[in-house]
Amino acid sequence: MARDVARRAGVSTATVSRVLNGFAGVRADKREAVMRAAQDLGFVANGAARALSTRRFMAVGAVVPNIENEAFVRVLSSFQDRLRQAGYTLVAANAGYDLEDELREATFLLERGVDGLMLVGDIHHPDLHARIARAGIPMVQTFSLSRERPCVGFDNAASAARAANYLMDLGHRRIGVISGLRKDNDRGGARVTGIAAALAARGLGLAPEHDIEISYGIGGGRDGFRQMLAGGEPPTAIICGTDQIAFGAMIEARARGLSIPGDLSVIGHNDSDFAPFLDPPLTTIRIHSAEIGHAAGDHLIARIQGKPVVRLTEIDAALILRASTTPPGRRGT
């Protein structure tokens, strides 16, 4: 306790507090005495008392759909970097792609007294924003852009459209989509919308049997592609919601005797660490996760500290070209 340190150093707790918080205006000898006493006693301030007193918790919350998803972990990791630099702790929670759960987790963090909150995406429980507002803390949404709220993200529809256009430029006409769950997931939805729009712009359509929604993961990708083949004439190219899905689809395609990219071009999302090492290396849309995390962290901290911020930060998503895409019909490439 600060009291013990004060006694040992022969000062008051006020002075202890001043020294430990780096306030100027404490005479050198007293400062040193306090430092030494704190050291000797192994003094660790009580965070709750400090938080209560300063009305600052020095912690920021984040609710992500799935902690086990590489993309979100990378964002959390870089987000935490920034917070740490500013002296804040990250408290992360898992919402599992469920709006009710997300509300519950966010409320939990709000109760804990976080000074700011990061959310993923644009779709939330109707009560969520009201609660955040009542708590009076800043929030930032990531991964997708928004006109209403501060955000750091990219244009999911546009980047997916870019992938579709690239495939069409190569000559593909029958393009399929395998996405993860889209319910309450604006990113997935926007991507499909973007692809459909890009196809429509060139007079093509996204056939319902080529528009597959499955659960995430390699297994999901396999199932998804199997499902797609069951639906009549197969596509010559597919765009997948994640690299894991793309990996699964590639496995299934090969098992069905299709060669990649000869019979089927494949594009993934996220540029996972294994993407360059697949056979063939996977063309994918790279999301600059680290930059999203940094920007979101900087934004939130600036708001907490009352500094001016930009409300919308767009992070670029790049189409990384590798060998899993070629013009259609080039067998044995």
Added chain:
Amino acid sequence: MARDVARRAGVSTATVSRVLNGFAGVRADKREAVMRAAQDLGFVANGAARALSTRRFMAVGAVVPNIENEAFVRVLSSFQDRLRQAGYTLVAANAGYDLEDELREATFLLERGVDGLMLVGDIHHPDLHARIARAGIPMVQTFSLSRERPCVGFDNAASAARAANYLMDLGHRRIGVISGLRKDNDRGGARVTGIAAALAARGLGLAPEHDIEISYGIGGGRDGFRQMLAGGEPPTAIICGTDQIAFGAMIEARARGLSIPGDLSVIGHNDSDFAPFLDPPLTTIRIHSAEIGHAAGDHLIARIQGKPVVRLTEIDAALILRASTTPPGRRGT
């Protein structure tokens, strides 16, 4: 504030507290008035004040070497499950395989007032345990077993030895190891020790040029295997520290014209989601991450609540046999 709720409900803050914390002995009408007032006002208790008052923070900390590592994330995820069920929040931090950083992060959590702490492995900064002791909170170490401290883990040496024995049973004599960084990482070290011991028990040795230490990841695995080949007669089988490393090694081996498992049997660690989908599917040591997380969570909560616990929980690690391992010299299998 509770005060507002009290005023609105026409009671004292004491009664508000009693109702909101589910204490019996409040008359039904007052209870309801409080509930309604709290609802109307959207009352959210101030966590800091509560923590200060109860001297319980309702949060548990965890420091892991690398948040982006699948195995740790899975443990954190299941750990959090249990904490959440008991009403606790998880605050996780990243130590990056560095003892100083780990100490810093752990101190940070201690300052925050966590009620318990989870650590990974047996090697820590010399001051760490003293600080935890001074904070007076329970800790549990995961992934490796310990005689001194409460732990939930498995016998890294024994499970790696099992993999080595399996390879020797298949007839392999020249076995190599590619591990991640071993500095300050008892898991990696123990595995290599276990393998060396298993080899020695059968009159074999682990050649220095077959004992490679590299950074984690697919790239690391490639580099590692390249390094191993540079060291003279290549091994007929390798055991890798993670499945990512194994993946990288397989890529490099194939690039060098080696067939797997014909020329080279490969065993990984962790049974990552992609392991069954590699070509050939990867034999690997599966760590029951979810069980480690659950057991660690249960342990810590029991300790916090003053219930009796077992100090050492051993979680089984299983050798999952797939097609990446065969007897040596069977080309074209």
Added chain:
DNA sequence: TGACTATCTGAAAGCGCTTTCAAGACAGCC
């Protein structure tokens, strides 16, 4: 030397809850 200013420092008042303690209300009993 005395007045005045600039520096330091400690006492004390919160921060918003929980929890103890004592008192009020009321029913049951002799």
Added chain:
DNA sequence: GGCTGTCTTGAAAGCGCTTTCAGATAGTCA
């Protein structure tokens, strides 16, 4: 009707820090 015991309730005292405010001390200048 008076007394005891039970059930409810509110006043008030913390929890361990920060921070204000005013007093103490030292330094400066005329």
